[in-house]
Amino acid sequence: MAGGSDAGCWGKFLAGSAGGVRFKEIGGKLIVLFAIFINGLLYGGTYALLAVGFALVFGVAKIVNMAHTGFYMMSAYLIFIGVSVLGYPLIVAVLLTVVGAGLIGVIAYRLFLDRIKEHETAVMIVSVGLALLIQELLLLFFGGHYKAIPPFIHGFITISDQQVSYQSILAIVVSAVALLVVWFLLSKTMLGIAIRAAAEDREAASLMGFNVGRISMIIMGISVVLAAVASSVAASIFTIFPTMWLHPLVIVLAAVILGGLGSIKGSVIGALILGFAESIVVLTVPKGGYLGGVVSLCIMIVILMIRPEGLFGITFEEERL
């Protein structure tokens, strides 16, 4: 199997990353609650950044971009190259990565996805192929070992006997700021109006004079930049390895579906729900590292059983194409 080298990447992903909060012993219930809160925000913020990018590409370009978390992984490795191989300062490496990843995303869109957009299944498989290509290239050049990139700020703050690392606070703040920027972009600028128009009705937007093809390209760039931002703050908390795209992919897909396809607000809320669920399970249930993804997916299934269109999705009853 092309990517089946690592049988337990699930457990290792979660077990290897206990999150931003390190607590020595579980003293009182309050301390656990606090840890759950911080970790939930951390996971939820990272997943929300990824889910918003995915939802934007799906909404505007109508592409199920399975390579989205592949770009997230690629950005983490680009930062790793910048810092450890080329020896740049972290901030320079991150800035270069954010710009470079956006460019790579746009180029990948123009070269591979744009051409066969009419064939929905083929474009999905091509995006899986892209993700596999990124994974195999990384495996070829870096091997399957676990890598780490340094955090922006070392050290931690102690709040009620809890050590909260500055990096996780930074990650939460950056996620929130990035989400606010996306919200501002979508609701207050001309580009945002164009994006929302194209998401609503491609043909009508095209007739009104918007260049839908160019909007799709820009949105692809924005989504990959968001993935790069997510990896730049979160990758120093999680370990990086060439199959790290699988777990976030499942969570992102679950979050987007949970919130309702095409709804940006829904995907943010879905990502936060799943992030908190994962944080609760990992910190309270024994062997929770294996169960984090499972519980998230069970939540998704239960909600879809009650509301088949997701929390904020809109479908017309018995919709016909």
Added chain:
Amino acid sequence: MINYFRLWYRYFQVEVLSIPSRVIALIFFIVIGALPFFTQSPQVLRILILAGIYAIYAVSWDLLAGHTGQISLGHGLFFAVTGYIAALLNLHLGFGPWLTIPIGALCAVVVGLIVGIPALRLRGFYLALVTLAFPIILTGIIFIYPDFTGGELGLFGISRLSPSRLTDTYIVYVVMLFSVFIMYKLTDATSKFVRTGLVFQAIREDEISARKSGINTVKYKLLAYSVSAFFAGIAGGMYAHFLKIMGPSTLELTFSFQAVLWAIFGGMGTIYGAVVGVYTLFPFMEVLRFFPLGDEIRGVLFASVLIIILLFMPEGIGVWVRDKIEITCPRCKEINIARRKRCRICNAQLRLDDQSS
């Protein structure tokens, strides 16, 4: 008696020999069947066996997703359920493969029905994502009970499918032929004997119209799930008994994507496409192992070939080739060789823009 044979030969001539794709399929299956007479190297037999198993697996995905329209991204679930049940029955109760594989496949059918119930409420992308969740949930369960299920390492010490690798090859070959044939017939929309093919396609194209025409779509969707799960299960059981080890790797996302990759690479919604996809991509990947450097770059090559082929042939390589060598008569809908100008049955002009005739 002679006349009877002559009739059959005539039938064979009209239905097989005049249609290039069927001739190619016939030659292909004969070659695959005869290959062990020429070489019995374990590597070649291994590739043949695994390709046969994966062909059943990919075709079962194609029946569910390509024909019935119920896109499933977690098809490895059925494969793994049977593999695990066959392994457990074999290890704890000592049943042989001839018993464990059918029992496991029936359990897969039950699982298929459980997964099929959400399918009644969900459609399209939502459904695909829900099916993706089930194998991951099962992985979590397997990791929590490592004593019983083997955990990350899996179960080993399962008995062989048959005493030698050569007989393994032929068992898998025969099972593959029968499974693919049955699934091909079940999804044949022009069939005069079973109407499942037509109903499946109706559900894929427009479920509400199908229901409006008096088709019990619930029954047929669950039927599609059961049949697909059964055959994927057969493949999974043979896989466990052939490799003699069953681990959670078959529950991974990548393994479920493999079925989708193969089927779409060959051509989705055509049973032969999945077979073409498996028998081109899988041996290609395995043969690369024998070359120096091949083992390192085979992943990169696999992804690149996949992307490039789909960029130029988005319908799938099987459909692309078929379009090149065959043309359907516009009047009587019979299939002709592409180089003919007039239909072999009704003599109608095949191409409207052909000025020479």
